[in-house]
Amino acid sequence: MGDQPAIQTEGLSKRFGDIHALQDLNLTVPAGSVLGLLGPNGAGKTTAVRILTTLLRPDTGAARVAGLDVVRQPAAVRQVIGLAGQSAAVDDYLTGQENLHMAGRLHHLHRSEAHHRAAELLQRFELAEAAERPVRTWSGGMRRRLDLAVSLVGHPKVLFLDEPSSGLDPRGRHQLWQTIRGLIDNGTAVLLTTQYLEEADQLADQIVVIDHGRILANGTPDQLKAQVGGDRLQLRLATPDTAVRAAELVADLGSGPLQVDAQAGEVTVLIADGVAVLPEVVRQLDAAGLALSDLAVRRPTLDDVFLTLTGHPTQPPDPSQAPATGQPTSLRQPATRSIA
Amino acid sequence: MTTLVPRHPWTLAISDTAVMTRRYLYHYLRKPSLLAIALVQPVLFVLLWTYVFSGAIQTPGGITYVDYLMPGLFILAIAFGSANTGVGLADDLARGLIDRFRALPMARPALLVGRTLADTARNTFVVLLMVVVGYAVGFRFHAGPAAALAALVLPLAVGYLLSWISALIGLTVRDPETAGTASLLPVIPLAFTSSTFVPVASLPGWLQTWANTNPITHAVDATRALALGGSTSGPLLRAIAWILGILAVVIPLAIHRYRRVTQ
Numbered sequence: 085m086g087d088q089p090a091i092q093t094e095g096l097s098k099r100f101g102d103i104h105a106l107q108d109l110n111l112t113v114p115a116g117s118v119l120g121l122l123g124p125n126g127a128g129k130t131t132a133v134r135i136l137t138t139l140l141r142p143d144t145g146a147a148r149v150a151g152l153d154v155v156r157q158p159a160a161v162r163q164v165i166g167l168a169g170q171s172a173a174v175d176d177y178l179t180g181q182e183n184l185h186m187a188g189r190l191h192h193l194h195r196s197e198a199h200h201r202a203a204e205l206l207q208r209f210e211l212a213e214a215a216e217r218p219v220r221t222w223s224g225g226m227r228r229r230l231d232l233a234v235s236l237v238g239h240p241k242v243l244f245l246d247e248p249s250s251g252l253d254p255r256g257r258h259q260l261w262q263t264i265r266g267l268i269d270n271g272t273a274v275l276l277t278t279q280y281l282e283e284a285d286q287l288a289d290q291i292v293v294i295d296h297g298r299i300l301a302n303g304t305p306d307q308l309k310a311q312v313g314g315d316r317l318q319l320r321l322a323t324p325d326t327a328v329r330a331a332e333l334v335a336d337l338g339s340g341p342l343q344v345d346a347q348a349g350e351v352t353v354l355i356a357d358g359v360a361v362l363p364e365v366v367r368q369l370d371a372a373g374l375a376l377s378d379l380a381v382r383r384p385t386l387d388d389v390f391l392t393l394t395g396h397p398t399q400p401p402d403p404s405q406a407p408a409t410g411q412p413t414s415l416r417q418p419a420t421r422s423i424a
Numbered sequence: 425m426t427t428l429v430p431r432h433p434w435t436l437a438i439s440d441t442a443v444m445t446r447r448y449l450y451h452y453l454r455k456p457s458l459l460a461i462a463l464v465q466p467v468l469f470v471l472l473w474t475y476v477f478s479g480a481i482q483t484p485g486g487i488t489y490v491d492y493l494m495p496g497l498f499i500l501a502i503a504f505g506s507a508n509t510g511v512g513l514a515d516d517l518a519r520g521l522i523d524r525f526r527a528l529p530m531a532r533p534a535l536l537v538g539r540t541l542a543d544t545a546r547n548t549f550v551v552l553l554m555v556v557v558g559y560a561v562g563f564r565f566h567a568g569p570a571a572a573l574a575a576l577v578l579p580l581a582v583g584y585l586l587s588w589i590s591a592l593i594g595l596t597v598r599d600p601e602t603a604g605t606a607s608l609l610p611v612i613p614l615a616f617t618s619s620t621f622v623p624v625a626s627l628p629g630w631l632q633t634w635a636n637t638n639p640i641t642h643a644v645d646a647t648r649a650l651a652l653g654g655s656t657s658g659p660l661l662r663a664i665a666w667i668l669g670i671l672a673v674v675i676p677l678a679i680h681r682y683r684r685v686t687q
């Protein structure tokens with residue numbers, strides 16, 4: 085593969101009827117690196133993966149995977165890729181061992197090699213004990229690990245993981261991240277789609293934020309986080325209509341734009357240094373006689389990314405109520421926003 | 425790195441097909457309820473039709489009704505079972521397995537050929553079981569072992585064709601339940617307007633014209649001639665021509681559909 089990019093797309097576009105699933109997508113994933121494709125449902129992440137894995141033809145534009153053209157050399161592309169989709173695409177009626185052996189045979193390994201590879205992957209993904217049981221008796225987390233193992237049978241140069249942690253509990257998610265980090269250390273290039281900023285941050289060298297098939301931002305996790313800001317302090321007032329008042333009081337303590345949801349009585353404050361700011365916020369509100377029903381510090385989410393980049397959350401509940409954009413320091417009163 | 429010994433594309437395609445056939449045979453073996461239904465239904469067909477209709481239907485030339493009926497029942501039972509092909513493929517699609525297989529470097533037709541071969545293996549059991557039950561209720565082959573064997577192979581060929589049609593339907597409608605109903609839709613009118621249950625001559629005039637064109641009539645007549653004796657070449661040639669002709673259209677369409685379909 086040498087120095088050529090693991091993935092390169094130029095002007096990739098795809099329409100389904102009136103919906104522009106992808107519009108002029110340009111991506112470059114250097115060999116051996118991990119790209120996190122971050123976006124909400126319907127952003128075009130899966131369409132991009134399907135085109136790059138030869139499942140779907142683009143309307144216009146070109147894409148190369150490991151130097152191979154996905155439209156003109158699909159068979160060659162399939163030799164060098166691995167794909168793990170959103171649902172664990174494993175055969176319920178086969179055992180774990182049989183699923184892996186089948187994948188090995190379909191990669192045209194000899195019988196003994198396929199056996200060897202299956203045993204190796206079962207060991208590595210801690211599935212050896214369940215290996216002889218039909219997959220339908222397995223837990224969701226185990227099926228996910230098997231799905232990932234199946235995608236690695238052919239020693240892919242480029243691995244596509246389409247929302248690999250969707251449907252996993254936090255523990256399963258952290259286990260999966262460990263596993264993916266192990267792959268990355270082996271030098272496999274990875275394109276990972278996710279709805280979670282934290283997941284992209286944990287795993288990716290480079291993050292591309294997309295929505296409606298277009299790129300909104302592109303950079304390293306640190307660059308993106310610098311843009312989005314640090315933690316959020318979330319206040320819920322005991323009396324919702326005091327939220328605007330509370331927001332005015334704490335506005336100076338935040339390190340960026342405030343967000344007020346007057347209906348729910350919630351104020352979200354961007355904070356650079358939680359430990360220093362927290363007592364001060366409580367003191368100010370207390371002095372003003374405003375009672376809190378809840379207070380929490382949280383990490384930025386995909387919604388925060390969108391709010392920062394576009395001025396609106398991922399899915400405005402009602403377009404007529406979507407908040408105005410481009411007022412970075414003013415107080416805004418957006419409608420209730422969906423928390424991803 | 426794993427070593428890949430260069431092999432001929434046809435060798436690889438055959439190996440891929442064998443892997444897929446095995447996979448679908450495992451499905452039958454590991455879904456005991458599915459296998460049970462696949463086997464109970466044909467037995468019910470034999471018992472119901474022979475006992476319910478044997479007194480009511482006039483058969484030509486002194487043939488007993490069970491002898492007249494069995495060849496048609498082989499085809500009818502297989503035809504009803506063919507919906508499984510489309511249901512199974514729609515299910516694979518819904519579970520993301522078709523996407524997975526399509527992203528693997530396997531031969532394009534292997535999945536569909538494997539599926540239809542596995543269904544043919546199931547049909548073989550169905551036909552053999554029907555022969556056993558048929559013998560218990562008085563059915564006999566009358567034209568020797570070679571013709572008897574051909575009388576079993578021809579229904580299997582019809583079943584293979586119907587599996588491909590069901591595959592095309594399953595990959596087009598994409599939903600397992602719809603695939604099941606849609607696959608039976610062409611089968612039921614074709615089977616009942618043929619010579620399966622009654623001689624064509626006993627049908628109303630306008631229906632005779634259609635029944636004489638109906639490919640199922642040709643397949644049933646040929647199977648009947650092979651089982652009971654009589655002139656086989658005419659109906660057999662027409663049946664084979666129909667089967668090959670439809671396969672030549674349906675297989676490329678189904679494979680084309682498979683190459684495009686995604687979850």
